[in-house]
Amino acid sequence: MSERTEISDLGEFGLIEHLTRNVELQNASSLLGVGDDAAVIDHFGKQTVVTTDLLLEGVHFDLMYTPLKHLGYKSVIVNLSDVYAMNATPTQITISLGLSNRISLEALDEFYEGVYAACSHYGVDLVGGDTTTSQKGFVISVTAIGEVIPDRFVKRSTAQKGDLLCVSGDLGAAYIGLLFLEREKKIFLESPGVQPDLEGETYVVGRLLKPEARKDIIDFFAEQEIQPTSMMDVSDGLSSEILHICKQSNLGCVLYEDKIPVAEESRLAAFKFEIDPTTCALSGGEDYELLFTVSQNDYEKISANANISVIGYMTEVGEGSTIITKGGGRHAITAQGWNPLK
Amino acid sequence: MSERTEISDLGEFGLIEHLTRNVELQNASSLLGVGDDAAVIDHFGKQTVVTTDLLLEGVHFDLMYTPLKHLGYKSVIVNLSDVYAMNATPTQITISLGLSNRISLEALDEFYEGVYAACSHYGVDLVGGDTTTSQKGFVISVTAIGEVIPDRFVKRSTAQKGDLLCVSGDLGAAYIGLLFLEREKKIFLESPGVQPDLEGETYVVGRLLKPEARKDIIDFFAEQEIQPTSMMDVSDGLSSEILHICKQSNLGCVLYEDKIPVAEESRLAAFKFEIDPTTCALSGGEDYELLFTVSQNDYEKISANANISVIGYMTEVGEGSTIITKGGGRHAITAQGWNPLK
Secondary structure (H helix, E strand, C coil): CCCCCCHHHCHHHHHHHHHCCCCCCCCCCEEECCCCCCEEEECCCCEEEEEEEEEEECCCECCCCCCHHHHHHHHHHHHHHHHHCCCCEEEEEEEEEEECCCCCHHHHHHHHHHHHHHHHHHCCEEEEEEEEECCCCCEEEEEEEEEECCCCCCCCCCCCCCCEEEEECCCCHHHHHHHHHHHHHHHHHHCCCCCCCCCCCHHHHHHHHCCCCCHHHHHHHHHHCCCCCEEEEECCCHHHHHHHHHHHHCCEEEEEHHHCCCCHHHHHHHHHCCCCHHHHHHHCCCCCEEEEEECHHHHHHHHCCCCEEEEEEEECHHHCEEEECCCCCEEECCCCCCCCCC | CCCCCCHHHCHHHHHHHHHCCCCCCCCCCEEECCCCCCEEEECCCCEEEEEEEEEEECCCECCCCCCHHHHHHHHHHHHHHHHHCCCCEEEEEEEEEEECCCCCHHHHHHHHHHHHHHHHHHCCEEEEEEEEECCCCCEEEEEEEEEECCCCCCCCCCCCCCCEEEEECCCCHHHHHHHHHHHHHHHHHHCCCCCCCCCCCHHHHHHHHCCCCCHHHHHHHHHHCCCCCEEEEECCCHHHHHHHHHHHHCEEEEEEHHHCCCCHHHHHHHHHCCCCHHHHHHHCCCCCEEEEEECHHHHHHHHCCCCEEEEEEEEEHHHCEEEECCCCCEEECCCCCCCCCC
16 A cells, blocks of 8 residues: 555544445435434334444454455455344444554555445445544454344244254355465464465455355245244354254254265365364354254255255254264264354 | 452353343343344334444543443443434344453453443343453443434434524533542552542542433423434533534534533532633533534423523524633634544
8 A cells, every 4th residue: 555544633523424435325224324323224014133243353353364355344244144144134234443553544445345345245234333443453343234024033043853954055164264374374474475375275265254145045035935944144163053053942953964065175175284174164163154944845945056055954852963974973063163252 | 359250161152141141121122132143123113223332441441440330331321322312212232342351250240230230221122242352451342223203313414593502411520530530540550558539529420430321301302392403412522512513414503601511519520620610511521411402492391401401502604613601702612522543
């Protein structure tokens, strides 16, 4: 970047004006956006869904290898993913930022480019936020609001015995992408002259840095009149999420290792690190796929969608939560998902 | 505190369960609360208001003199105040926290005691959030959602020429409370044996540490069928907020210094610091009073409420924004409000 403008030179309101100068509201329900004490949303005849995520530098992202535009995009996506996981359609977001003096206005503009790209792609309006200084590190807090047809929202706790356990897309790629970026960071810190070698790893790195939310799956449910019996997004690894559905629905499950979808790119990349691709899918994180259960009656509809894999089924709680490995072994599923408090 | 439980021992989900074990939802519109990807809210026939605030340790609060229970209470209040400032009624909040390892579970429980006290007092439901680790400092992000009768929400930009400029309660106390606490902190750091001397300053210190939001004023508007023409809450000092209303409404104003409400306790306390109480009201912050304009037709109704002061009136934009001092001098109002980005 050739220019560097200090954010404090604009003041908070100058900054808000700068960042929101090109906002165009896309939803008729967005009655009032940025610039007042609060935004106003009209949700007549729909139910409102709200979710929030806090992303902290050094904990959730490393600015050394995260382009700010991608970070802005991803900050929105992780929240939209939670809205879709309720079988709802996101309509508005708010963004609060804590900015250290390391972040210039130009850098912040890049971040917002990503935010607006995500808003535009998913038809969501940015309607408010809060901007303040941070003594250390970049702090991002996003809240997303969505709407759902009355009583069509899908909880985690309502799976039924015998339901099919399904997941969208493929799993484990973001975790392998992280391993690559961490390796390249280490090499760079030791030998700053060496250029990063991410040749051939664009898929896994892309899945980490620029994830998408599964709007297409929610649209497919609506078109096909499928009402999932339970649903959540996969952000902390498949095992951890399956155990949430089992616990909250008071059920057990059977999961087939050979049904877990892993992309060929992820498989090859995992082998380079000499780790098992299945482990990445079970215990990695940040896939932002949808994990859900449907009635067996929906099997035909579900199996017609190439983006959905049936990976198991729900059982009585007494049967436990079991994975059947490729070799035919039976093991209890254990959560090794990311603990953000460690 | 006699016990200290590390938060990381519970894990994120154990922690959420612990913190929300006593939640009882108070609003019929809260269809689904904490524990899923998102909360679900039913707002049929109302418009939804949403606002968010980010509070960072060292920037917005100092744990050295801020009891955690008060901090929890205040974190909610600052958001509710923004909802009331829209002429709306808050119904739900979400809270996201970034926790450093300095915060024990017992400390966090104190914080939540304050959060729940505020929720209970204002009839608001805690419906979601996100909890994560922070490398440094305590991070608090609150989003509040409220409802308003269709098209009765009040913006900052719709004041009319000739309207009365009004403010609730009294101003400047929180700023003077801050001066006291900062003084006592300095003394304590220099001589740790000395006990803090806040004798007689409970009013100003209380206004800083445990502010309230002006629900009563919104209720009064509804009872009296008053529709303010513009409104915002006073968080950055009266001057700064008046200039927002003038700028956004494209008007000027006349403000009378002798009409600005300052509590007797604040006046006496300001004199101890040899500062002008009016300066505290104009340039201090964190009062969380409501600044609003009403039509002159509402003068009689407004003046019957002892908690409301008429402090001036709106003029053409060309006449500028003027304060008439007690001595009869005329000066342009300038904003010396807090810049959270400096």
